[in-house]
Amino acid sequence: MRGGHRGKSLSSGEKVIRVREAGQKTKSKGRNRGIAKAGVLVAFIALAICVVRFTPVKDYLTVETLGALLGKAGIWAPAAFILIYAAGVCLFVPGTLITAIGAAIFGPYWGFLYVWVGAMIGANTAFFVGRGLGREFAASLIGDRLKKYDDAIERNGFATVLYLRLVYFPFTPMNFGMGLTKVRFRDYFFGTGLGIIVGTFIFTFFVGTVKEVWASGDWGGLLSFKVSFSVALFIFSFFIPKLITRFKEKA
Numbered sequence: 001m002r003g004g005h006r007g008k009s010l011s012s013g014e015k016v017i018r019v020r021e022a023g024q025k026t027k028s029k030g031r032n033r034g035i036a037k038a039g040v041l042v043a044f045i046a047l048a049i050c051v052v053r054f055t056p057v058k059d060y061l062t063v064e065t066l067g068a069l070l071g072k073a074g075i076w077a078p079a080a081f082i083l084i085y086a087a088g089v090c091l092f093v094p095g096t097l098i099t100a101i102g103a104a105i106f107g108p109y110w111g112f113l114y115v116w117v118g119a120m121i122g123a124n125t126a127f128f129v130g131r132g133l134g135r136e137f138a139a140s141l142i143g144d145r146l147k148k149y150d151d152a153i154e155r156n157g158f159a160t161v162l163y164l165r166l167v168y169f170p171f172t173p174m175n176f177g178m179g180l181t182k183v184r185f186r187d188y189f190f191g192t193g194l195g196i197i198v199g200t201f202i203f204t205f206f207v208g209t210v211k212e213v214w215a216s217g218d219w220g221g222l223l224s225f226k227v228s229f230s231v232a233l234f235i236f237s238f239f240i241p242k243l244i245t246r247f248k249e250k251a
Helices: 002-054 056-060 063-090 095-106 108-141 144-155 157-166 171-179 185-195 197-216 219-223 225-237 240-250
Strands: none
Touching: 002 056, 002 108, 056 063, 063 095, 063 108, 063 171, 095 108, 095 197, 108 171, 108 185, 108 197, 144 157, 157 171, 157 185, 157 197, 157 240, 185 197, 197 225
């Protein structure tokens, strides 16, 4: 009876060991998979930066060149610009550059709409790329000290994203970076959509208004209320981050 009992106990112990070994192998495979995905993400970002900085792509990022290309698109010009803007976001093209181009081509109002839509598509695409390729690896690196911040972002995702957008946190790095956190996509989407409206409108309104005066050749228009208002908004935009930070400290 004792021998049989020992045999049964030994079998149970072997099962426990095998389960642990299987768990360790699964964990190891998951870590290796996460590292591989993170490597793809890093390679993608490096390639994107190189494409914009060291290839002829950058030569197309001017009002004249891009305007000519969009002119050939006819009624599809707005859709083409939106797709170009979204791709530019993912390729680390400076947002102010392509936003200014959009405002100069389409004017202050339509320019704002097309820029905002393009920015949203690009931001969400970059978010999913970051989450799909980098979240698994990022989660494996998060220890107890960082986990509380990750959990806090999950709980207060909308407020966190909205705040960072309003204080003009670097746009594209934040898109990819938020994908590495536990923030819910819903919170990221609405926080981004609302957070970039003010800055986008102010900048496109300023550039588009000045471009209209420039194109008309009526330099007296520079003294108009519309231009003065756009300049005032543009200057005010530089104080938005400080005002928000001060408001947050008082709250």
